[in-house]
Amino acid sequence: MKITSARVIVCCPGRNFVTLKIETHEGLTGLGDATLNGRELAVAAYLTEHLIPCLIGRDAHRIEDLWQLLYKGAYWRRGPVTMSAIAAVDTALWDIKAKAANLPLYQLLGGKSRSGVMVYGHANGRDIAQTLDEVLRLRDAGYRAVRAQSGVTGLDKVYGVGSGTVSYEPADADLPSVHDWDSEKYLRHTPQLFDAVRSAVGPELHLLHDVHHRLTPIEAARLGKSLEPFHLFWLEDATPAENQEAFRLIRQHTTIPLAVGEVFNTIWDCKELIQNQWIDYIRATVVHAGGITHLRRIADLAALYQVRTGCHGATDLSPVCMGAALHFDLWVPNFAIQEYMPHSDETDAVFPHAYTFADGMLHPGEVPGHGVEIDEALSARYPYRRAYLPLNRLQRDGTLWSW
Ligand code: CS2
Ligand code: MG
Numbered sequence: 459m460k461i462t463s464a465r466v467i468v469c470c471p472g473r474n475f476v477t478l479k480i481e482t483h484e485g486l487t488g489l490g491d492a493t494l495n496g497r498e499l500a501v502a503a504y505l506t507e508h509l510i511p512c513l514i515g516r517d518a519h520r521i522e523d524l525w526q527l528l529y530k531g532a533y534w535r536r537g538p539v540t541m542s543a544i545a546a547v548d549t550a551l552w553d554i555k556a557k558a559a560n561l562p563l564y565q566l567l568g569g570k571s572r573s574g575v576m577v578y579g580h581a582n583g584r585d586i587a588q589t590l591d592e593v594l595r596l597r598d599a600g601y602r603a604v605r606a607q608s609g610v611t612g613l614d615k616v617y618g619v620g621s622g623t624v625s626y627e628p629a630d631a632d633l634p635s636v637h638d639w640d641s642e643k644y645l646r647h648t649p650q651l652f653d654a655v656r657s658a659v660g661p662e663l664h665l666l667h668d669v670h671h672r673l674t675p676i677e678a679a680r681l682g683k684s685l686e687p688f689h690l691f692w693l694e695d696a697t698p699a700e701n702q703e704a705f706r707l708i709r710q711h712t713t714i715p716l717a718v719g720e721v722f723n724t725i726w727d728c729k730e731l732i733q734n735q736w737i738d739y740i741r742a743t744v745v746h747a748g749g750i751t752h753l754r755r756i757a758d759l760a761a762l763y764q765v766r767t768g769c770h771g772a773t774d775l776s777p778v779c780m781g782a783a784l785h786f787d788l789w790v791p792n793f794a795i796q797e798y799m800p801h802s803d804e805t806d807a808v809f810p811h812a813y814t815f816a817d818g819m820l821h822p823g824e825v826p827g828h829g830v831e832i833d834e835a836l837s838a839r840y841p842y843r844r845a846y847l848p849l850n851r852l853q854r855d856g857t858l859w860s861w
Pocket of ligand 1: 495
């Protein structure tokens with residue numbers, strides 16, 4: 459089945475998305491997500507200038523072979539731009555293969571390992587009381603797992619804390635904005651948040667928390683120890699993981715389960731983390747980690763060490779990534795949880811999809827392929843708008859202190 463054309467669609471229905479559409483001579487089409495928050499056009503150009511010319515005329519069924527060709531053929535292997543572009547091709551080809559087989563994609567991976575995909579929702583608040591209200595609202599809406607984040611007394615803005623119930627959007631400015639950060643204030647505040655939440659919800663609800671890479675390893679160890687009484691499902695991105703060994707130090711001090719990997723793009727980013735059992739959950743997902751073909755490899759390595767998957771699922775990953783990830787989640791034997799932040803109505807209208815949410819679970823649906831399409835005419839009404847993620851600078855005693 460020959461690939462006859464491929465093109466990139468960039469749109470901004472509330473936020474930017476980059477989508478690859480591949481067409482075959484049999485008329486079957488496939489979609490892949492290529493969105494890299496804040497660097498969207500780099501991936502779009504990589505696809506248009508460097509990958510699409512290599513695809514035309516190739517057999518769409520040879521997914522593995524094409525993956526190797528694009529990965530090894532780059533010579534400059536890995537990196538988020540390269541791997542998001544390869545992921546888009548890979549996802550679109552899996553979509554086509556499943557449509558050709560007239561099966562939902564999870565069937566091609568090996569079939570269901572569970573009846574649905576447990577997700578965690580997001581509870582955000584400007585203070586502990588508001589976050590607690592949100593946790594209770596999500597629990598009442600059927601969620602079995604909730605991530606709790608709150609504003610910190612004495613800090614103006616805290617990354618990752620959305621405003622109330624509207625869809626969360628961290629890329630908030632035309633140029634990067636800088637937020638002040640104070641680790642000491644955060645380390646004092648966060649155990650109070652989880653004390654309040656755990657006392658209110660009792661032992662059953664799974665609670666999660668994201669540090670967004672803001673602590674040093676020894677600070678992360680202190681946070682982990684201070685949160686142990688509240689039995690979190692996981693503590694995410696406690697420290698940056700460019701240096702994988704940093705997690706050894708955290709592990710030596712605390713039994714809190716650790717999750718990391720939303721920014722990882724290949725198995726090499728987590729090889730030591732997994733093999734040394736320094737983490738419990740791997741957060742890599744389809745779009746930023748080379749597609750289903752590569753994510754499967756990461757999951758298989760993780761399974762050897764009892765590390766489970768917890769795919770990234772923020773709103774800056776398009777519904778195309780979410781659809782593909784849900785098929786992966788339904789199959790992958792060492793699944794733990796899937797992140798879920800509902801997209802805006804505009805985004806859902808541009809990307810009609812088969813996945814559905816009920817009782818704290820997502821289900822990818824039974825439509826052939828990954829079940830997500832794009833309304834191109836509608837997408838054209840939302841042109842790209844440059845948007846950046848903010849960054850944090852450490853302050854102490856009210857003045858800038860360090861990076
Ligand atoms: C977050 C993300 O979902 C998460 O766990 O860390 O919101 C992340 O900050 C964004 O995806 C960055 O683009
Ligand atoms: Mg995160």
